[in-house]
Amino acid sequence: MQPSRLDVLYNADCAVCLKNRQRFPNNSVDLILTSPPYADRRNHSYGGIAAEEYVEWFLPIAEQLYRVLRPRGSFVLNIKENVKDGERQTYVMELILALKKQGWRWVEEYCWYKKNSYPGKWPNRFRDSWERCLHFSKQRNFKMYQDAVKVPIGDWAKKRFKSMSKNDFIRSLSGTNSRLGRRVANWLNRRKVYPHNVVVFEKEHYVEPTNVLRFPTECTNRNHSAVFPLELPTWFIKLFTRKNNIILDPFIGVGTTALAAIALGRRYIGIEAHKEFVREAKESIRELKGIISSRPA
């Protein structure tokens, strides 16, 4: 069974919305990719989840996600515990343990190495420049398309590393050098949200992926509290899905996951409680779809 609607954004609390079995039938989604609100943050959408209640708050949502995910699908959770009273909090670790009890398999922890981390200087702490991307699955033999995030070494030997940016992003996005891919990439680059000097991967990742992800540019959208750069969902979508597969983001924010899914020819379902974010996301999506539908023959 398929979800009742595809390529849709629901303005709702995902804890409620996900229970709708017509919208979200069992085993109907190929990838769940999300960056939930962190604990102890002032968050207008979710009322700021306390660290102590975080696991308890997340588990019912995760239960629905488990139900919805296809057997060979993947669930990628971007999160990082923050500091309180000079200590790292433990709710992320407790969440991992709780998700395992729920039946999830904790396959891997990818390290997202952020070059431009939040500024700050303190006497006994450095700036936090990495986040966790936790990969869960239902079965041992989940689907993984490693070749999709790889590029033959030969392509790189010819060129200087510094000269590569836009063309490589285009190729990485579309897999071809078609005019459409170029136009989409140009549009994505031109959007205010994203810097114009986009390079997807450093040489080492491009050639040989590991479980450390590094993107030279970051998104600095101040409107959404949980923005990840376009490259992050792009990478995981390519790694865990194929064309026309269905991707769910229960905390989609301003729609980054949807944009990446559309650009890669995948279907998306997004849920977001904050009305203003949904409006913004829809605007971006409409604009991107306009470019794609005006495809030249």
Add this chain to the structure above:
Amino acid sequence: MQPSRLDVLYNADCAVCLKNRQRFPNNSVDLILTSPPYADRRNHSYGGIAAEEYVEWFLPIAEQLYRVLRPRGSFVLNIKENVKDGERQTYVMELILALKKQGWRWVEEYCWYKKNSYPGKWPNRFRDSWERCLHFSKQRNFKMYQDAVKVPIGDWAKKRFKSMSKNDFIRSLSGTNSRLGRRVANWLNRRKVYPHNVVVFEKEHYVEPTNVLRFPTECTNRNHSAVFPLELPTWFIKLFTRKNNIILDPFIGVGTTALAAIALGRRYIGIEAHKEFVREAKESIRELKGIISSRPA
């Protein structure tokens, strides 16, 4: 009170050895820095700790470490859970939670980003190219010397980044341009265990440290199961200790921590159950001390 002996290697099981209160008085050590054997590995020294028993095995040791550490000292634990049946194991997270119950403060998790990670290729897993360096303390106001791992930006503006390698390692090691530092660094570079093309930090870390550590070269000593490169202990020793401070490594292996401590003018105490490792470590230490004692006036 001071430990009964300094600059010494004990060939013993640290779970037993650490209980000796003459050797290890309360609050007598400035830094504990170690890379314990991981779970489920064939380890001749410790008989291979099963993942299920790992926390239980480690806690009594950690209790002694807590006793021995000075109030403002630090405990740095280099570890990474391995994969079993396609899943990351959870004993490291459980260990963190257990250590907190024991009284330790979990201050930070540093990400050690290993450029040349262990080779391998699997259908649903990339190579593991990062490890955790967990930082624990007894008090909120532990000692931290951030300047020791920093280099003024001015020093870097003059030079090309590419041209810097050995000289910068020397400067980073000794803090001076003395001939001794140069000789020691050259010796360390020349050792088979360590590659010759040593650069301590990439530009961004060198100038402004974060909680992601990246060393361009790695050690590939196959004799010891838990070898970290010289740069890793060097960095933490500089960050958390001063000259003549005392550093303890309860799983010192082939002596990397001791070599770093000696080169930086600190005192060390190492414990290692495997006789052959102790022999190797002593040989390296003797050789290094020979170079230092033959210092030219």
Add this chain to the structure above:
DNA sequence: AGCTCTTATGAATCATTGA
């Protein structure tokens, strides 16, 4: 268009103040 300079700001953290 290209360049320099200026300004604004972000998944933060800590110390201080006030209830």
Add this chain to the structure above:
DNA sequence: GTCAATGATTCATAAGAGC
């Protein structure tokens, strides 16, 4: 006391102004 709220601090990057 404990807990919550506020302000200062920090720098890589983007966006805009001015030439």
